[in-house]
Amino acid sequence: MSLEISTAGHGIDYPVPVYGYRRRFTREVAFGEIALGGYQPIRVESMTTTHTMDTVATVAQCRRLYEAGCEIIRLTVPTEKDAENLKNIREQLRRDGIRTPLVADIHFSARAAMKAVEFVENIRVNPGNYATGAKFTSDDYTDEEYMAELDKVRTEFAPLVRKAKELGVSMRIGTNHGSLSDRTVSRFGNSPEGMVEAALEFARLCEEEQYHDVLFSMKSSNVRVMIQAYRLLVARADAELKYAYPLHLGVTEAGDGDEGRIKSAMGIGALLEDGLGDTIRVSLTEDPVNEVPVGFAIVRKYNDYHLVRGDNAHLPVKHVVEHGRKAAAHGMLPFEPFSYARRASCRIDGAGYPIGGDTLPRVETAATASIADPEGLKAEILRRLDPERPVDSIRSEFVGISIGSVEDLPVLEQLLASLGGLRDRIVVSTADTALFSWLLPMVSRARLDIVEGESLGADLFDAIQGPGAAVELCFIHENSSENVPAEILSHLAAKLKAKGVQRVLLSVMSNRPLYPVRKLALELKKSGIDYPVAVRYRQRVGDRSAVLIESAIQTGTLFCDGIGDLLAFETGLPADQEVAIAFNILQAARIRMSKTEFISCPGCGRTYFELEKTTALIKQRVSHLKGLKIGIMGCIVNGPGEMADADFGYVGSGKGRVSLYVGRECVEENMLEEAALERLIELIRQNGKWVDPA
Numbered sequence: 001m002s003l004e005i006s007t008a009g010h011g012i013d014y015p016v017p018v019y020g021y022r023r024r025f026t027r028e029v030a031f032g033e034i035a036l037g038g039y040q041p042i043r044v045e046s047m048t049t050t051h052t053m054d055t056v057a058t059v060a061q062c063r064r065l066y067e068a069g070c071e072i073i074r075l076t077v078p079t080e081k082d083a084e085n086l087k088n089i090r091e092q093l094r095r096d097g098i099r100t101p102l103v104a105d106i107h108f109s110a111r112a113a114m115k116a117v118e119f120v121e122n123i124r125v126n127p128g129n130y131a132t133g134a135k136f137t138s139d140d141y142t143d144e145e146y147m148a149e150l151d152k153v154r155t156e157f158a159p160l161v162r163k164a165k166e167l168g169v170s171m172r173i174g175t176n177h178g179s180l181s182d183r184t185v186s187r188f189g190n191s192p193e194g195m196v197e198a199a200l201e202f203a204r205l206c207e208e209e210q211y212h213d214v215l216f217s218m219k220s221s222n223v224r225v226m227i228q229a230y231r232l233l234v235a236r237a238d239a240e241l242k243y244a245y246p247l248h249l250g251v252t253e254a255g256d257g258d259e260g261r262i263k264s265a266m267g268i269g270a271l272l273e274d275g276l277g278d279t280i281r282v283s284l285t286e287d288p289v290n291e292v293p294v295g296f297a298i299v300r301k302y303n304d305y306h307l308v309r310g311d312n313a314h315l316p317v318k319h320v321v322e323h324g325r326k327a328a329a330h331g332m333l334p335f336e337p338f339s340y341a342r343r344a345s346c347r348i349d350g351a352g353y354p355i356g357g358d359t360l361p362r363v364e365t366a367a368t369a370s371i372a373d374p375e376g377l378k379a380e381i382l383r384r385l386d387p388e389r390p391v392d393s394i395r396s397e398f399v400g401i402s403i404g405s406v407e408d409l410p411v412l413e414q415l416l417a418s419l420g421g422l423r424d425r426i427v428v429s430t431a432d433t434a435l436f437s438w439l440l441p442m443v444s445r446a447r448l449d450i451v452e453g454e455s456l457g458a459d460l461f462d463a464i465q466g467p468g469a470a471v472e473l474c475f476i477h478e479n480s481s482e483n484v485p486a487e488i489l490s491h492l493a494a495k496l497k498a499k500g501v502q503r504v505l506l507s508v509m510s511n512r513p514l515y516p517v518r519k520l521a522l523e524l525k526k527s528g529i530d531y532p533v534a535v536r537y538r539q540r541v542g543d544r545s546a547v548l549i550e551s552a553i554q555t556g557t558l559f560c561d562g563i564g565d566l567l568a569f570e571t572g573l574p575a576d577q578e579v580a581i582a583f584n585i586l587q588a589a590r591i592r593m594s595k596t597e598f599i600s601c602p603g604c605g606r607t608y609f610e611l612e613k614t615t616a617l618i619k620q621r622v623s624h625l626k627g628l629k630i631g632i633m634g635c636i637v638n639g640p641g642e643m644a645d646a647d648f649g650y651v652g653s654g655k656g657r658v659s660l661y662v663g664r665e666c667v668e669e670n671m672l673e674e675a676a677l678e679r680l681i682e683l684i685r686q687n688g689k690w691v692d693p694a
């Protein structure tokens with residue numbers, strides 16, 4: 001058996017369509033009375049946070065999840081005793097008429113797994129610690145040691161596979177970034193490659209036993225790593241395994257509030273847009289019932305796509321892969337699917353803040369007041385730009401306004417003059433090409449909105465070539481992901497580039513900009529054009545949570561893939577909310593850190609402190625530490641591994657006890673919970689990362 005995997009530029013095709021939606025067709029896998037994969041809807045799962053030995057509390061929480069519509073309920077099973085108690089929980093639920101499939105969540109203990117499998121519809125094992133356990137050492141494994149450990153895993157794992165097969169229980173091979181085995185890390189690193197190889201080792205063992213009721217997950221708290229790992233898994237598994245097994249999607253330790261929702265929507269949504277995913281869990285440091293509506297809000301659109309039901313749910317994988325490859329015959333991609341590389345762009349200076357090149361992506365919002373009300377418009381511009389706040393604060397860096405006729409020009413002139421130095425941060429848009437030409441000498445950046453099918457005259461190019469404003473060519477692309485205008489826009493860009501025109505920005509404005517911007521980036525790549533690209537999300541209807549989720553999917557995916565130099569919002573939400581969502585998206589994509597990053601787990605039966613309350617207290621004290629990553633984890637068993645790349649960690653280690661970490665090193669073991677927050681702050685100070693709040 002070869003231990004090597006091909007990672008040369010990964011040398012692997014990404015066999016899914018990326019410019020339009022087509023769901024990857026997977027093997028249908030049973031979950032008791034329901035199934036997932038195949039033509040089944042994408043299922044929404046959640047997990048209890050109670051102790052599994054506490055039957056009353058666990059049954060009550062399962063009932064609340066059921067009433068919220070949760071389709072699959074997972075319970076933590078740390079010990080054999082917990083596994084035995086699943087029987088009582090299950091019986092009580094069934095007596096109450098609740099037939100929701102149950103999943104046993106297993107880490108480490110093969111004995112707990114062997115017992116739990118008798119009482120659930122699905123069993124989740126973590127290949128990072130099943131029957132081995134990570135010691136987080138960097139010891140090198142020789143080939144012999146590696147194979148010996150794998151043989152040990154086979155010996156312990158095969159009986160579980162046989163038992164699951166015999167009982168008709170399905171299995172999730174659930175890999176987590178940060179809890180990979182030492183064996184895997186020594187060979188493949190703590191990387192998407194390592195995660196994929198860990199999962200494939202277990203999948204091969206399942207296939208050796210002719211057991212195919214399998215699904216995968218590849219979770220990480222780092223959204224980019226999570227997306228890359230799932231993509232790489234699909235590419236490698238479809239090339240190697242017998243079936244296209246379904247995927248369970250999730251971002252671990254996503255946190256709470258907007259941040260948790262945005263991270264989850266972005267990671268899960270990026271993959272759903274690629275057609276991947278058969279079940280999801282939104283993991284929040286909140287009441288698990290809150291996870292369910294967010295989950296449905298994410299999957300609804302995809303479940304609404306029409307799928308023609310067929311009887312080929314058990315096609316061997318090669319048919320599925322061939323089908324996918326045909327649909328995805330795109331050759332060159334405008335991004336790296338398995339690793340991160342920001343799209344290279346030239347830098348535009350002299351239009352307010354620089355845009356493109358190596359500058360961080362900018363944030364722009366649009367004024368809602370009209371030029372017909374110049375006083376109201378000016379007041380709104382000042383509110384949005386908030387010039388009293390320090391540079392790099394969370395606020396709009398540019399504000400867009402629009403004009404419709406020549407009569408607006410004198411009013412605009414006066415308005416800009418009254419804004420003094422702030423005038424460079426005003427972007428003026430119009431859909432009228434003649435008006436656009438007149439705007440150019442007046443403003444710092446002028447945006448021409450181009451509607452599909454519109455032709456652009458030669459005089460426009462002459463005007464653009466002159467000195468003056470930065471020019472933004474924006475394709476308006478509403479309510480469709482199919483008619484991609486990218487060719488037209490890149491054709492314009494090529495003409496401008498050939499004429500040596502600098503200071504050009506290209507953009508797509510849409511409520512679904514993902515596919516058209518990808519297509520635009522592809523066309524630019526093919527033509528060797530490096531103008532910066534703006535991602536413009538416009539959705540004027542819909543409530544706040546719908547905008548939050550959809551904008552995170554549509555724009556966050558692009559930034560995770562390295563595409564985008566400016567993020568612009570035009571929604572019906574108040575300015576501060578638009579700005580907060582935009583900065584949260586850039587932070588979740590880890591491309592622009594504007595505040596502390598919290599990596600907090602949702603808690604489960606292994607948690608012995610009030611996770612939500614503690615998280616809120618820690619946030620209160622350290623939320624001003626921009627860019628710092630703080631892990632807040634419920635248990636010492638999985639916490640240290642799963643907080644992955646946190647700079648500091650606050651980890652529950654028993655009743656009333658906490659351990660503190662600096663990076664991966666435990667510096668305070670089992671200290672009293674009451675003193676832990678102050679000690680955490682002291683550690684941050686000692687490591688030179690503390691600044692006093694403003």
Ligand code: SF4
Pocket residue numbers: 076601602603604605606607633634635636637638639642
């Ligand atoms: S890290 Fe949190 S969610 Fe994960 S096992 Fe521990 S307590 Fe449960």
